[in-house]
Every structure is written in structure tokens, then in C-alpha cells.
Amino acid sequence: MNMNLYGHDGQWLMVDCGVSFDEPLTPEYKDKSDGQRFDVVAPDPTFIASQKENLCGMVITHAHEDHVGAVPYLWQRLRCPIYTTPFTAEVLRRKLSETGLAGKVPIIEVDEASFCQVGPFQLEWLAVTHSIPEPYAIKITTALGTILHTADWKIDAQPITGKPFDAAMYRALGQTNILAMVGDSTNALKPGFSISERNCYDGLLATIRPLNGRVVVGCFGSNVARLISLARVAKKTGRYMALYGRSLINMYSIARKLNHWPDDLTLIDPAHVGYLPPQEVLAVATGSQGERRAALSRMARDEHHQLSLDKGDTVIFSSIVIPGNENSVEALIRQLQGLGVDTIHSENSTLPIHASGHPAAEELTLMYNWVRPQIAIPVHGEPEHLSAHAQIAKTAGVRKRYVGLNGDLYQLAPISGIRRQVIKTGRIPVRA
Ligand SMILES: [Zn+2]
Ligand SMILES: [Zn+2]
Numbered sequence: 001m002n003m004n005l006y007g008h009d010g011q012w013l014m015v016d017c018g019v020s021f022d023e024p025l026t027p028e029y030k031d032k033s034d035g036q037r038f039d040v041v042a043p044d045p046t047f048i049a050s051q052k053e054n055l056c057g058m059v060i061t062h063a064h065e066d067h068v069g070a071v072p073y074l075w076q077r078l079r080c081p082i083y084t085t086p087f088t089a090e091v092l093r094r095k096l097s098e099t100g101l102a103g104k105v106p107i108i109e110v111d112e113a114s115f116c117q118v119g120p121f122q123l124e125w126l127a128v129t130h131s132i133p134e135p136y137a138i139k140i141t142t143a144l145g146t147i148l149h150t151a152d153w154k155i156d157a158q159p160i161t162g163k164p165f166d167a168a169m170y171r172a173l174g175q176t177n178i179l180a181m182v183g184d185s186t187n188a189l190k191p192g193f194s195i196s197e198r199n200c201y202d203g204l205l206a207t208i209r210p211l212n213g214r215v216v217v218g219c220f221g222s223n224v225a226r227l228i229s230l231a232r233v234a235k236k237t238g239r240y241m242a243l244y245g246r247s248l249i250n251m252y253s254i255a256r257k258l259n260h261w262p263d264d265l266t267l268i269d270p271a272h273v274g275y276l277p278p279q280e281v282l283a284v285a286t287g288s289q290g291e292r293r294a295a296l297s298r299m300a301r302d303e304h305h306q307l308s309l310d311k312g313d314t315v316i317f318s319s320i321v322i323p324g325n326e327n328s329v330e331a332l333i334r335q336l337q338g339l340g341v342d343t344i345h346s347e348n349s350t351l352p353i354h355a356s357g358h359p360a361a362e363e364l365t366l367m368y369n370w371v372r373p374q375i376a377i378p379v380h381g382e383p384e385h386l387s388a389h390a391q392i393a394k395t396a397g398v399r400k401r402y403v404g405l406n407g408d409l410y411q412l413a414p415i416s417g418i419r420r421q422v423i424k425t426g427r428i429p430v431r432a
Contacts, residue, residue, distance in 0.1 A: 001066045002380065003043040004149070004182070008142040011119040012048060014058040014080070015138060015149055019069035019430065022324060026426030038429035042070035043406075047423045049077040056119030060084040061151035062135040063091040064222060072099040073430040081106040083116055083123065087134040090254045126173075128153035129165045131197075131357030132222045133260045139173075144413035148173065148371055150183030152380065154356065155363045158198030160225035161260055170370040180412050181373035181398075185381030186358035188389035193362050195355045201229035203351035204318065207344060208233050213312035214281040215239065218288035218296050219319050219354075221247030224255045226318060227284065231265040234282040242270040244295035244307065245286025270306050283307055288319035290328030300335035311340030318346060318353050361392055368396035375400045377410055 001020035006013045019040050026044060048055055057080050060068050068088060072095045075082075082105060084092065089107050096102055110116060116123040124139040130152045137150045155165045187194065208215050219226050227248070234241035243249050255261040273281055287294025296315070298304040309315070315336050321329045333343050346354035359367065368376065376393035378386040378401070390401040402410050402418045409422040 001041070001043055001070065002151075003045070003070070004379070005048060006121065006140055006147070006149075008144065009120045010054060011121075012051075012055045013118055013121045013140070014048065014055060014078070015140075016061055016067040016151065017058060017070045017074060018042075018064070018066035019073075020066060020427070023429075024427060025429060029426070029428050036432060038432055040069070040429075040431035041427045042073055042430045044424075044426040044428045045074050045077055047425075049074075052078055052080070055080045056121070058082045059118075059123065059138055060088050060092065061138060061149070062130060062132055063088040064132055064152065067151070068092055068095070070430065071105075072096050072101060075101060075105055081108055081118075083108045083110055083118065085110060085125070085134040085136065087132075087254065087258050087260065090258060091251075094250065094254070126169060127163060127166060129156035129159045129162065130154060131220070131225065131355075133161055133224050133255065133258070135162075135357075145179035146176065147412065148178050148181045148183075148373065150181065150367070152184050152186070152357060154194045154359050155366065156194075156196050156198075156355075158196045160197040160201065160228050161255075162225075167366075167370065170367060174370050174372040178371050178373040180375040180377055180410075181368070181371055182377040182379055183364075183367075183389075184358055185378040185385040185389035187356055187360045188364060188378070188381065188385045188392060190356075190360040191362070192360050194358065194360050195352050197225045197229065197355050199352045200226065200318070200355040201232065203349070203353045204229060204316075205233045205236060207316060207349065207351050207353055208239075208282070209237055211314050212279050213314060214278045214283065214307075214309060216283040216285055216296070216299065216307075216309065216313065216315045218285055218315065218317045220288065221245060221251050221286055224251060224260055227252060227255070228262060228265065230282065230284055230318075231262075231267065235265065237282070239280050239282035240268045240273070240276060241282045241284060242268050242273045243284050244270055244299075244304070248284060248286055273307055278310070278313065287332075288317050288329075289322055289325040290330075290332040292328075297332055297335075300332055300339070302339065309336070309339055309341050312342075314342040314344065316344045316353060320354060320356070321345075321347065361388075364389060364392045365396050368393055368398055373398060375402060375412060375416055377402050377404075 002016040285295035287296030378389035407425040
């Protein structure tokens with residue numbers, strides 16, 4: 001989960017405000033929670049909430065839960081305007097209406113052409129490619145210099161939704177003396193390049209084309225590009241596609257509303273799928289991590305009221321196993337196989353049926369060669385990812401790399417350095 005604060009001249013700017021789905025709570029909250037399990041946790045905002053008059057705004061880079069998910073729970077304590085793009089704003093508005101904050105939060109919609117001055121921070125929105133519509137890096141300029149906050153990104157020349165990655169724009173940044181680049185370390189340990197969404201489409205088409213029974217694909221609800229690819233595969237293979245799971249249906253409806261969904265791709269009502277011959281079914285379902293209440297698990301237990309699977313059907317996991325979920329995914333696969341259903345997981349498929357949205361080592365190297373910041377600050381990863389990212393920056397010739405932990409203060413100008421554990425951080429429960 002992400003919550004970054006940039007400070008200048010007595011004012012603060014927050015970049016992203018996300019949740020996480022595991023439960024290592026700060027001990028003081030653990031006592032209060034009385035043994036109750038919390039599935040959703042957020043960063044403890046006490047430091048900034050106690051001086052919210054100095055928080056001049058919040059920027060949300062994209063609509064993933066680890067970047068936007070905590071806003072409905074923490075905004076009451078922060079009460080600042082939020083700057084983001086139309087797709088993310090729509091995702092956020094729907095979340096806010098579920099927590100009684102509809103219409104109460106000032107959301108300022110921006111795009112690449114927008115120039116925002118938020119307190120002492122001048123903001124520019126630079127498009128990247130990632131695994132959700134409208135992902136952005138933020139260029140933050142103050143009187144003392146310019147920072148590139150990349151947020152989550154990869155280099156995708158054929159992203160299915162949105163424009164291809166614009167290398168020229170980042171190359172041009174290299175001429176502008178970027179003080180620091182703060183960015184994604186998720187896949188710093190992976191060599192080479194991430195694969196394109198387009199390759200993933202080809203892999204899914206080749207995987208699904210020879211199958212005869214029903215096909216169910218498990219994927220992350222927010223991956224609109226993957227949904228578009230699957231709808232194209234359905235069209236090409238004579239299948240009808242339907243969505244199972246609230247988050248999938250919600251994302252599809254936002255994508256349609258904001259013109260991210262191609263008009264020629266139609267879906268059918270999930271209630272009608274049961275009447276189709278098996279070879280005409282392509283179901284897309286939530287629950288690729290083995291979540292018990294999600295659609296895939298209910299199908300595996302044969303408890304789904306709209307779709308029942310049989311021998312000869314296939315379940316494809318177009319997703320990774322998020323570390324920590326290995327057992328639940330394995331249990332789900334065993335349950336499906338118990339029904340006689342074939343399973344194909346991206347992690348042991350010979351064809352590419354999942355593409356990561358994060359930069360592998362060679363992409364990080366390219367970005368450093370283009371942007372050429374004075375300082376590299378790896379974030380968004382465990383310590384091993386941050387240090388691998390720093391090593392890549394060093395090899396690419398970045399003079400200073402600061403690797404820290406939550407709560408560290410990175411001083412960038414006029415003299416740079418890192419001050420350890422200046423701010424108390426922690427995890428608070430927000431939803432059971
Ligand atoms: Zn993301
Ligand atoms: Zn992220």
C-alpha cells in the first residue's frame with residue numbers, strides 16, 4: 001500500500017493513499033481490534049492528520065487499490081482536495097458513495113494537458129503504461145528542483161488500452177535536470193523486459209482456441225486491457241463472454257462509461273450462460289487468489305447459482321499468485337480438478353497468458369538512461385526489491401541512491417541525505 005508525502009516550504013503534498021489486504025497491524029491497533037480479523041488495512045495517517053492544515057492536496061496516480069483504496073477511510077482525517085484523472089475519479093467516486101462520502105470530497109479531474117499548482121508544488125501528469133486505464137507518473141516541481149514520481153509503470157508498446165509507452169517524452173526529461181526519480185521496484189529482481197499485453201492476448205487466443213468445453217478465466221478485476229483481450233478472444237473463437245464478480249462488473253461499467261471499452265465487443269448477461277452449449281462459453285471470474293467468497297471459489301465448490309462446471313471444462317488463471325496466497329490458490333486448483341475441470345496457470349503455462357504491469361530490470365535501466373536523475377529513490381517493494389532497484393540505478397550511472405524504510409525522511413535539496421525513522425508509521429484496520 002502506498003502513501004507518499006512530499007514537503008516543501010512548510011506544506012505537504014500526498015501522492016497516493018492505498019490499502020493492503022493482509023493484517024500485520026501496529027500492536028496498539030491489534031489490542032483494540034480484540035482478536036477480530038481485518039482483511040483491509042491502511043497506512044496510519046497520524047503524522048499528516050495532526051497537521052492537516054499543512055496538507056495542500058492529494059494526487060492519485062492510478063486506480064489500483066494499493067494507490068486509491070484508503071481514501072474513503074482516511075479522507076475525513078485529511079480533508080484536502082484530490083487531483084486525479086477521469087477514470088480514477090470515477091472509481092474513487094463509487095468507493096466514496098459506499099462510505100457515505102458521495103459529493104463531499106472535492107475531486108479535481110486533470111489530464112496530460114493540465115497544469116496544476118497545488119500549494120508550492122507545480123504538477124505535471126506524464127502518461128505511462130501499466131495494467132489499468134489512465135496510469136500516470138507525476139512531475140513535481142518546487143523552487144528547489146524537479147522530482148519524477150513514476151508510480152507503477154512498465155514499457156508496453158502495445159498496451160491494448162491507452163496509448164503505447166512514449167519513450168521520447170522520458171528521453172526529453174533527461175535534458176531538464178531531474179533532481180530525483182522515485183519509483184516502482186516490484187519487478188527489479190526480474191531480468192529482461194516485461195511482456196506486452198498484446199503478447200498476452202496472442203497467448204490467450206492460442207490457449208483457448210483448441211478447447212471444446214466451457215472456459216473460465218480468473219483475472220484481476222481492474223485489468224481492463226485483459227478484459228478487452230478476452231472479449232476479442234471470445235469473438236474470434238465463437239464464444240459468448242460474461243463476467244462473474246462485483247469488481248469485474250464495476251470496472252467494466254466504468255470502462256464503458258469513459259470510452260475505454262471498444263464498441264464492437266459485447267458481453268452477455270451471466271444469468272444466460274447456463275443455457276449455452278459449453279463450447280460457446282467464456283466466463284471471466286474474480287477470485288484468482290483463491291478468495292473463498294469470490295466467484296471462482298464458489299464455482300469450484302459447485303455453489304455458483306449461475307454457472308456449474310463439468311468434466312471437459314477448463315479454468316485458466318490469467319494472473320500471478322500474490323506471495324502469501326500460495327496455499328489458497330493451490331486448494332482452489334485441487335477443488336476444480338476434483339470436479340474433472342482442467343486448469344492452466346500462467347506460472348506453468350508455456351504460452352504467455354499473464355503480463356505484469358511493472359518494470360523488469362532492463363526497463364528500469366532504460367528509464368534511468370533516459371531520465372538521468374541525480375538521485376534514485378526506490379519505493380514500492382520489499383527491502384530486497386529496493387536494493388536490487390538501487391543496484392540497477394547505480395549501474396546506469398545514477399550518482400546517489402537512497403534506500404530507506406517507511407517513516408524515513410529523504411531530504412533532496414539544498415543538501416541531500418536520508419534521515420532514518422523521522423516519522424512514526426504503522427498499519428491501521430479499516431475494514432473487516
Ligand atoms: Zn498499480
Ligand atoms: Zn501499486
